[in-house]
Amino acid sequence: MESGDLAWVLVSAALVLFMTPGLALFYGGMDRGRNVLNMLMMNFYCLLIVPVLWVIAGFSLAQTPFDNGFIGNFDSFFLKDITTAGDGGALATVAFLGMFAVITPALISGAVADRMKFSAWALFVPIWLFLVFVPVFKWVYGGWLFDRGSIDFAGGTAIHVNAGIAALAAVMVLGARKSDPSPPHSLPLVMIGTGILWFGWFGFNAGSALAANGQAAQAFMNTFLAAAAAGLAWLLVEWKRDGHPTTLGAASGVVAGLVAITPAAGYVSGPAPIVIGLVAGVVCCYAVRLKRKFGYDDALDVVGVHFVGGLVGSLLIGFFANPSFFDGEFDEGIFYGGGGKLLLEQVIANVAAIVWSFVITYLIMIVLKKTIGVRVSAEAESNGLDLSEHGETAYHSGS
Amino acid sequence: MESGDLAWVLVSAALVLFMTPGLALFYGGMDRGRNVLNMLMMNFYCLLIVPVLWVIAGFSLAQTPFDNGFIGNFDSFFLKDITTAGDGGALATVAFLGMFAVITPALISGAVADRMKFSAWALFVPIWLFLVFVPVFKWVYGGWLFDRGSIDFAGGTAIHVNAGIAALAAVMVLGARKSDPSPPHSLPLVMIGTGILWFGWFGFNAGSALAANGQAAQAFMNTFLAAAAAGLAWLLVEWKRDGHPTTLGAASGVVAGLVAITPAAGYVSGPAPIVIGLVAGVVCCYAVRLKRKFGYDDALDVVGVHFVGGLVGSLLIGFFANPSFFDGEFDEGIFYGGGGKLLLEQVIANVAAIVWSFVITYLIMIVLKKTIGVRVSAEAESNGLDLSEHGETAYHSGS
Amino acid sequence: MESGDLAWVLVSAALVLFMTPGLALFYGGMDRGRNVLNMLMMNFYCLLIVPVLWVIAGFSLAQTPFDNGFIGNFDSFFLKDITTAGDGGALATVAFLGMFAVITPALISGAVADRMKFSAWALFVPIWLFLVFVPVFKWVYGGWLFDRGSIDFAGGTAIHVNAGIAALAAVMVLGARKSDPSPPHSLPLVMIGTGILWFGWFGFNAGSALAANGQAAQAFMNTFLAAAAAGLAWLLVEWKRDGHPTTLGAASGVVAGLVAITPAAGYVSGPAPIVIGLVAGVVCCYAVRLKRKFGYDDALDVVGVHFVGGLVGSLLIGFFANPSFFDGEFDEGIFYGGGGKLLLEQVIANVAAIVWSFVITYLIMIVLKKTIGVRVSAEAESNGLDLSEHGETAYHSGS
Amino acid sequence: MKLITAIVKPYKLDDVKEALKAAGVVGITVTEVRGFGRQGGHTETYRGAEYKIDFLPKVKLEILADAPDVDRIVDVIAAAANTGKIGDGKIWITDVETVIRVRTGETGASAI
Amino acid sequence: MKLITAIVKPYKLDDVKEALKAAGVVGITVTEVRGFGRQGGHTETYRGAEYKIDFLPKVKLEILADAPDVDRIVDVIAAAANTGKIGDGKIWITDVETVIRVRTGETGASAI
Amino acid sequence: MKLITAIVKPYKLDDVKEALKAAGVVGITVTEVRGFGRQGGHTETYRGAEYKIDFLPKVKLEILADAPDVDRIVDVIAAAANTGKIGDGKIWITDVETVIRVRTGETGASAI
């Protein structure tokens, strides 16, 4: 790797690391004041456990040997053959990918908020990492789904659809919260989180080019435009539908746009990111209301934003993919004369990821439920998880 | 563009994006608790609408054709001829400049805080972008002001003086707030914003070299020193004058120094940034009190900090510009034997920007006032704009 | 410097700058609501005064002439011979190192919280910078300790041990707070700070390679792993020992791991960072309780985290240093067949730094105490330093 | 005219409010308070140091009511706030001499 | 000795305070409260879900006063807090048996 | 049955609480309030503009007590909260008609 490319990958990795605290604040601000620390901790816990597991065996199982389409092995156990510093490119890439391994389970935390035992979460994360994240990642990046021809630039299928559908499975086992949801306890905290997320997402998407090149620049531009367009779309829908353009709506739209452009960032160009953003903003703004229709309690809308947004982006690739622009080796989207082939592969890839993730997550949760239990007591839920799970109070104003 | 340069421009663009949330928090913390969301939203709205407009036509009108000195045309409509990925340099530059287009109108929001209808703001931003930001940007960067010989490294005239004087025009039409100003509702929020702003400003200024080279390094160093010196100066003036060195003073001084060094960052060297910072810190510390003398209600001191700070920096270039240091093609400042020529051009450039920005902004506001109205009702103003404009409450502590 | 390397050093410098506001928030959130601004200000003050002093004479005394092993001179007064822009490498390095000069005294602020006069702090920082930071920095980086063979990649001895032991000396002169410590007033603020610190620390450590190369990539990976492992270790110790895994524990562990890996980041590889992190997490989790045993009032545990963590990392280098991995010119650690030589040098280097820093800091504090006084009045301490020292209140909720 | 003051657990506020609305109460003023009582507090541990938190979050309701309604209202609150666990709270009654509605200047029962 | 308690709109606090100062009142204790009354609450919409906010921010003032001053003080508050809109608030008077000034131990009217 | 209300300086809360515990008081309800009084406020200066802060942070304690205990409790509070400086606060006593413990429904002295 050239020094300019390495610099870009390292910066991008740092940016993606920063996203997990950003996500924690985004979620934590939306939560009630008595559960905010638990929310933060579910996210920070991923930052503590996943990096270690990732270098021990996660990366190896998710990637090596590169010619296996289903699951890796232990050849790169503890990064065995890739620790040679050399120009640092391999190591930087492992670190960069490790950041994605951190944030993917963290995304799920927003759904199970306000009622899940922290001890259950502490077990859920590593198990889910190996049984769900690692195989799906393998299939999508270099495995059978990739070989068939589906594409996923920075993790629409492998990360957002995957975590989003897992969130649904998790809350189906977990059950609904006892008390009615309450409004966000601190919208300024949500906006701090949103700012950090957008900022970090440039690393997430443009860093996925793994070089400082034209594809990175286009992915950067697309990340900028899709987030803006989706935020705008969500805001306008709300303004018209609910009477007010809300802060939370702007934030949610931005995140929906970022999610949707993730799989497409390095494959589309021109006005496509704006269209993808607009579609994601409108669709997700309606999708977050589905939970009330279907009756599952996805506390902070992981399904409506990450699952739906990721799917929107991943499928729209089937229309907008533009290989000539990128000297790319992927198929043309429908609008570029590629016919439905790419779209079909995108559908197959997402269906595969959805089925696997949903089923395995459901089973993990069932096993946890039958063994250590997944819910805090009713009293702990009423008094708040900050106290019951962490023995702490978020704000001590009286001192 | 080399990969190292591209990496630097992309990082810088991300850093500048991060500044708008930073600005939102800086302003939001200073505001009252019942208007903080409106303050955040005025800023985030710029992040949603401007990127889209910028790629549709903003960039084109602000730059192409490059040989027109007054206003561009639609040749790069939707980035037409610059979407070829190539090495990504052109795209990255458009994205980078787009971040400036976002934050410039956002700066104005601090002045109109606490009383402007969000719907009026929603129209004001795009109109102002095309009628004020775009032409002034054109004149300063490649247009007639540039051709005459004025210089503006990262946007002293084009951004800070421009937005600052527009803020004055806007509040003159808008009128004063009904109730007395109140102290900042959360200084920690202000300090989060300040930290983000300084951090991001390295991208703003050093990124404006559009390469990772010696000029970028000097611009970086200057940004570091001027902010520190100005913060120090403001603090000491306050300590002596008002009896206490305040947190808000330190933050305000830092921002004043960052503003002042912006136009000069890539043109001055040695102790110049320290002098510029010290002057800006002292001058702005006094300038923020002018509003009470002249009776305009610039809520969060956009005029005193951005207009005055930008002007200070832009004029001091006339003294400190050091082309030999940068192998630059600009004139020497007075202290480097250049006589008053450069200073004169700086004066002319700023006068031109001030007149245009003030007049057009005033007219835009008058038209908005006569049509949809620019102020919320007295009752909404009393109860807070968070509720009236966004139907939200920033903090729900009781849950 | 190649453009890729320069880009990386500039980004790293910006990241390290961002750490000081991060540290301010980390400390400020832990403090009581009536002292939070003072805490923020002690940190921001370092950002204002140190950059200016650093370019005037700090850098020169800390580095030039490079062949002097004890203290520099004024050859680079005002960066005299290094302002030639050229490729910017030298300037960027001076700026990068300046960020370290800023944060080192800032670290001490956590210990003296809640009772130190701001005017005393305002004098302490510049005096301490020249009398303690500068010489120790010189000895460690190019001076006699370096010549003997000790190594310190990004500042374990020169920064964390140095500031940590200075914190102990400072509180010994200052005395304990009058009232009992109180729980953190805002843990979300602590977590914002933690996120920023970890993010910025990638610049701190990986930037210290002063190039985008293999060593930088390994330092990056090590920073990622050690922080995670230490956070995990602290959390588990707490969970077992105190009954709950706490948010503050996770944050503290992360910081302890970051501190411990700092001296080692570019010298160790493979599983070493995980081991260093685990050890630091466990040791620091116990070390923060020593203050109650020995009766010194280190308010926010600067000794337990920075002194102890830095020492742990610095000594473990003696075991884990792996020069073959880095084509490095340092000695092998014990585990790589180097025998105890390196460990011995690490001990000597730390003892030298500890003795100098402790003694001089103690003397500075004594002189300040005898002259202008170092403590606020008992009444100011009761009412809070925000009001007495800065005339401000952090939160004005009632508006 | 009486003033009913009730201290209840924060998460019971919604239930109590709904019960009072159902019982025809038209006005309530709520304050966030912290209470110390038989329930004792709890301990929070930060960096291995224990902090005894004596005061727990509670909510105070104040309701102006006509004397004849007082017993009924008290019963409604007591029923809705009861969890049977220590710390459920207290209700007390004080006498009020006059009530004035700011908007209209009305006094007495009609001002409630 | 009487205790005057007034619930008013938050943005009226400054006006009421100035009016009271002008009327010679030397002490006030203020609490941030939330009120439910005829004014009703409002609805906030987050992600398309409506949250009924029954309690609106209000401010409570408590003023200890000598019996003869009470009517005047009440009038001052009522005048300053009045906007003529629903939700302007309530004032009520209760009897106080003793007042003690902590600093001096004084009791009775001189302790106010 | 009486209600003792005390306004004290915030940093005195711990001392007062410990003193009350030592004196056998088993329940206290605390509210954060802001007070205006003879102590005057202070001025904060933001960007060179002065803001007169009339209301200072205070803490309000409410203690239900049996009539015979009242004087003793008042003395304990007054002693613990006293700094001799202006602004130390006030204590006042009002009569309470009934007290009910929510958990058990007990009333009267045993409900305290």
Ligand SMILES: Nc1ncnc2c1ncn2[C@@H]1O[C@H](COP(=O)(O)OP(=O)(O)O)[C@@H](O)[C@H]1O
């Ligand atoms: N004597 C008292 N005076 C004022 N408030 C009290 C008193 N006793 C209890 N309280 C309030 O009631 C709350 C609950 O009281 P507690 O003794 O814990 O349990 P219970 O309600 O079951 O008697 C306390 O947290 C406090 O706010």
Ligand SMILES: Nc1ncnc2c1ncn2[C@@H]1O[C@H](COP(=O)(O)OP(=O)(O)O)[C@@H](O)[C@H]1O
């Ligand atoms: N019966 C009551 N008991 C206690 N507080 C009340 C009562 N009625 C009203 N309040 C308080 O007064 C405020 C204003 O009352 P509301 O009925 O909305 O309008 P109005 O003041 O015009 O009668 C409420 O928000 C509440 O805080």
Ligand SMILES: Nc1ncnc2c1ncn2[C@@H]1O[C@H](COP(=O)(O)OP(=O)(O)O)[C@@H](O)[C@H]1O
């Ligand atoms: N007349 C009053 N009514 C209600 N509260 C009062 C009154 N006077 C004083 N207070 C409260 O007591 C606090 C202290 O009173 P102040 O007059 O400042 O000093 P002191 O306690 O020494 O008399 C005030 O901040 C206020 O909260």
